[in-house]
Amino acid sequence: MKKILLILLLLFTVVSCELEDARDAYNKKEYLKSIELVFNYFETNPKKINKIKPEIKNEIMEKFLNITNHYKAMTGSSDLSERQKGYEELVKIYALFDTYKNSSAFSDFQQKYPLDESLNNIEKIIAQRLKSNNYNYEYYGYDHFKDVTHDINDYYKDILKFIESTEKNPKISNEMALKYEQISKQINKNKANKFIEFANASENKKNYREAQRFYEEADKLFVITRQDAKKVSIKTKELKEKADLQAAENAYSIALSILKNAKTRNDYRNAVWGLERANELVPNYKDSVSLILKYKDKIYVKYNIFGCSNSWVEKYLDKKLENVIGKKTSLSSAEVQINCRVNDNYNISTFPSNIENLREIREIVNNAGEKVTKEFIFQKIKSLAIEKISFNYEIEVSGLVKQRYSNNLSEKNEVHSLQYTGDIPKEYKDKDKIEKPLGETKMRNKILEKSNLEKELNQIIDAINRL
Numbered sequence: 001m002k003k004i005l006l007i008l009l010l011l012f013t014v015v016s017c018e019l020e021d022a023r024d025a026y027n028k029k030e031y032l033k034s035i036e037l038v039f040n041y042f043e044t045n046p047k048k049i050n051k052i053k054p055e056i057k058n059e060i061m062e063k064f065l066n067i068t069n070h071y072k073a074m075t076g077s078s079d080l081s082e083r084q085k086g087y088e089e090l091v092k093i094y095a096l097f098d099t100y101k102n103s104s105a106f107s108d109f110q111q112k113y114p115l116d117e118s119l120n121n122i123e124k125i126i127a128q129r130l131k132s133n134n135y136n137y138e139y140y141g142y143d144h145f146k147d148v149t150h151d152i153n154d155y156y157k158d159i160l161k162f163i164e165s166t167e168k169n170p171k172i173s174n175e176m177a178l179k180y181e182q183i184s185k186q187i188n189k190n191k192a193n194k195f196i197e198f199a200n201a202s203e204n205k206k207n208y209r210e211a212q213r214f215y216e217e218a219d220k221l222f223v224i225t226r227q228d229a230k231k232v233s234i235k236t237k238e239l240k241e242k243a244d245l246q247a248a249e250n251a252y253s254i255a256l257s258i259l260k261n262a263k264t265r266n267d268y269r270n271a272v273w274g275l276e277r278a279n280e281l282v283p284n285y286k287d288s289v290s291l292i293l294k295y296k297d298k299i300y301v302k303y304n305i306f307g308c309s310n311s312w313v314e315k316y317l318d319k320k321l322e323n324v325i326g327k328k329t330s331l332s333s334a335e336v337q338i339n340c341r342v343n344d345n346y347n348i349s350t351f352p353s354n355i356e357n358l359r360e361i362r363e364i365v366n367n368a369g370e371k372v373t374k375e376f377i378f379q380k381i382k383s384l385a386i387e388k389i390s391f392n393y394e395i396e397v398s399g400l401v402k403q404r405y406s407n408n409l410s411e412k413n414e415v416h417s418l419q420y421t422g423d424i425p426k427e428y429k430d431k432d433k434i435e436k437p438l439g440e441t442k443m444r445n446k447i448l449e450k451s452n453l454e455k456e457l458n459q460i461i462d463a464i465n466r467l
Contacts, residue, residue: 378422
């Protein structure tokens with residue numbers, strides 16, 4: 001330990017910019033940075049160690065003890081997060097000894113704080129943190145999976161990031177790079193096992209979809225052994241089949257329950273959608289196919305749109321209605337008739353430009369480097385264009401649904417431009433302001449936002465959906 005402290009003494013006594021930076025880092029409590037600067041300095045200046053005066057040894061001993069005691073104290077904290085942080089910082093100090101080969105002779109720290117011991121303690125703390133979170137949910141579904149996954153990723157994030165950066169550090173030897181590569185694999189495997197533990201718990205509660213998701217998270221950690229990866233893949237597939245079967249039965253049961261009391265098209269629609277979902281999860285599930293065929297015709301409302309053929313209004317309604325909650329049919333057989341009249345008119349008007357001839361006399365420097373007087377003759381051109389759009393509509397719904405909406409709106413946009421031409425002084429060269437028209441599409445979107453038409457169309461759709 002004294003030899004290690006001797007190295008750190010160099011940080012605070014030998015005159016160099018790097019060591020001054022290290023001293024500042026220590027004073028700012030950036031302890032790891034200060035240690036690394038010391039090791040880096042010693043790596044490039046190994047003979048400097050012999051120049052340290054004996055009376056300074058006590059000072060460096062105190063400073064290094066402060067560093068180690070600080071992190072050691074953190075490992076005894078009642079706060080699990082702080083305790084984990086303490087062990088992670090000890091791992092980082094250990095890695096600094098592995099990174100700088102000339103520090104390998106000073107192994108007191110590594111003997112006192114073995115790497116395996118710190119890593120094992122981090123694993124135990126993560127397990128404690130997950131256990132202490134008490135994930136109590138009324139239904140262990142996606143929210144439970146999301147929260148647990150977030151916590152596992154969060155608890156492993158810092159240590160994995162550091163180990164992987166150490167592995168890729170160009171200063172580290174190939175042997176040490178391989179060592180930290182294996183550590184990274186082991187940590188990732190431990191992380192995968194955490195997901196598997198939660199997956200097994202979910203499976204025991206017959207929450208197969210959640211168990212499947214946890215196994216999929218474990219499967220993403222590709223660093224686990226091929227044998228484990230194969231087992232995880234097989235288990236994930238098995239759980240997916242169980243989850244699909246469970247979800248299919250749930251959808252099927254709900255559909256049958258709805259059919260028992262079905263009175264409206266909406267009832268039949270929800271039942272058929274449930275049967276289709278069951279059949280999607282498990283093809284030909286029970287008698288879902290025959291039930292879908294039996295009740296398919298009862299889910300649709302026959303509708304007809306007239307008066308605004310090929311308009312975006314008709315296309316919007318068709319997209320929401322056709323083969324979803326409605327069947328488009330002739331006007332005479334329609335249960336809901338939608339009469340829509342939509343008109344819009346866009347135009348842009350341009351006006352003669354306002355041209356102002358200008359003359360200015362300026363002192364400039366010519367090519368010979370001489371100051372001369374020059375007259376600039378140029379033009380200031382202002383132009384104006386006005387975009388206008390008028391928009392009016394009337395929509396009347398009759399039959400099983402009775403609604404009526406109408407509106408009359410207009411919008412305009414002034415397009416101003418300023419441009420300088422001719423022999424322009426440099427002060428004017430960046431003062432052009434060329435505006436562009438919005439165009440018909442943007443003007444139409446602008447006026448639609450101003451109107452309530454889309455909201456009103458959705459109200460029509462909702463009314464049909466409730467039939």
